[in-house]
Amino acid sequence: MPPFLATPLKLLLCGTAAIAVLAAAKIAGLSPAPLLVAPGSLAALLVFLVGLGFAGFLWWLASRCFLLLRDPATTPEQIAALRDLPLALPEGTVRALLALIVGVIGLPLLLFSQTLALNDAVAGYVNGIIAGVFGYYFGARSTGPDAQANRRLGEALEGQQRANDALRASEAAAREAASQAAQPDLLAGAAAALERHLGVARILLQRLGPALPAGLIPPQAQSAIDMAEQALGLARAGGADLGAIQAAASALTGREGPLATLLRAAAPLLPAAGGPLAGIALLLSAGWSLGAAAWRRFRAQLLDTPHDPALFDPGTITPASAELRLSEAPIFARLFQPRVAEAGFLASLLDTCLREDAAERLWAGYPGFANPAEASEGLAQFRRALLQDRVESDLGADTSIRAVQSLQEAAPALRPAANDRVALPQLGGGSDAQAALQALTLLLGEMREARTDPSRILSEIAA
Known part of the structure; x- marks a missing residue:
């Protein structure tokens, strides 16, 4: 039987049953007369x-x-x-x-x-009730669709608003969870950066500072070091505070930090092309990438101590290169320029200059010096010129390209242009600039021993 017929059939059967009961009562003499x-x-x-x-x-x-x-x-x-x-x-x-x-x-x-x-009063009450109920019902049905539509629209908008609020709440919770999950990594990274700069500041203040002229190391450097040590101590004890670590790092890496101050002091010795601060950053980054022998020559050049003959590998300096550098040594140029055409003269002079007792040999074997002191001064000038030639050869185009690439994340003042090349400083400047350059050279040596890339340090300071 189809489902839609089941209920009407049940009602019909119930009615039939009631009629049958009444009929049975009548047959049995039970009249419904009452x-x-x-x-x-x-x-x-x-x-x-x-x-x-x-x-x-x-x-x-x-x-x-x-x-x-x-x-x-x-x-x-x-x-x-x-x-x-x-x-x-x-x-x-x-x-x-x-x-x-x-x-x-x-x-x-x-x-x-x-x-x-x-009676009429009861009939009037019944009539009023019927009229009121029917009037309300059919009146509501006639105006209902618009009201229902408006109500459903309002409910839909309210539901959408609740959904949007729930979505925003879930997004905020997700961001908060991600922030809390990233907090340990962020804290560890900040602590590691602070420890790197703290090591640099200690070398500059405690080991190199006493030999530097007054004022090259800022007076607040010691308080910045103390702040950094306190922040790192709390971090190691489990009471790390990211804000304290970042504040301590800012004191060491800001413009008034010890490294940034030394960079600005040494910058005038660098050629102006590409910016002096970019030039000194490029020079330090290139020195980091040099091999052991090239690094010794690089350090001797920057420290202005080209007195060790071991800096020159046998056979790397030819009479032709010696003749080119002769003009950069005024004393030698005055005495020996007329003799460069003599057969074997430059080779003999070069052999003498690269010996341990070169000053005594020059005074005894090459007339024209006013005194032994002038011979020693002329030898220093010639060796400095020879060393510069070797260092410039070490700092080739490939070294410059690598150094430029390593500083692409540095502050704009320290970031060299893509076509910049490493240039050697113009030695003989002011005493403070020369002292700052020597301090940076010694610092670079310490960083090479500790295997700390200066490019990363330079990329984290604001010079």
Whole structure:
């Protein structure tokens, strides 16, 4: 049997059963005359039966609702929507049911008011109730669609707002969780950077500072070191404070930090092309990448101590290169320029200058010097020129390119241009600039021994 016929058939069978009961009572001699004699009793019975019918109808609706709730296909949003409905029934069901009760009971009472012996006042009350209920019901139905549409639109907007608020809250929670997850890594990175700069500051202040002119190391350097040591001590003890670590690092890496101050002091010795600060940063970065022998020559050149013959590898300096550098040694140029054309003269002179006792040999074997001191001074000038030639050869184009690339993350003032090349400083400047350059050279030597890349240090300071 089709499901839509089952309920009407049940109602028909119930009615048939009731009629059969009445017919059986009549056949058995049990007349329903009392009910006919008392119409009020009959009306009361009918109202009671109608009430039972509507109660059964409500029970049937509720059972259908429970089936919907138990259905796995019902979503949580649908269940939440049912909570806002009267008796969890479809919207308008309760109003329609009330209107039906009034109509089914009230209309027969009104139509048979005389048979039921109802006075005019009671009939007027019944009429008013019926008119009021029907007027409200059909009036609500006529204006309902717009109001319902507006209400549903408002509910949809409210739901969207709640969804947006929930999404924003979840995003904020995700950002907070990511921040908390990244906090240990951020703290470890800040502590490692502070430790690097603290090591540099200690070398400059405690080991090199006493030999430097007053004022090259800023007076607040010691307090910055103390702040950094305190922040790192707390970090090692488990009471790390990211703000304290960053503040201590700023004191060491800022413009008034010891390294930035020395860089600015030594910058005038560098050629102006590309910027003096970029030039000194490029020079230090290139020195880091040199091999052991090239580094010894580089250090001797910057410290202006080209006195060790071991700096020159045998065979690397030819008479031709010696002749080119002869003009850069004024004393030698004055005495020996007329003799460069003599066969074997430059080779002999070069051999003499690269010996341990070169000054004594020059004074004894090469006339023209005013005194032994002038011979020693001329030898120093010539060796300095020869050393510069070897260092310039060591600092080739490849070394410059690597040094430029390593400083691309540095501050703009320390960042060389892509086509910049390493240039040697112009020695003989002011005493403070020369002292600052020598301090930076010795610092670079310490960093080479500790395997600390100066490019990383330079990329973290604000010069």
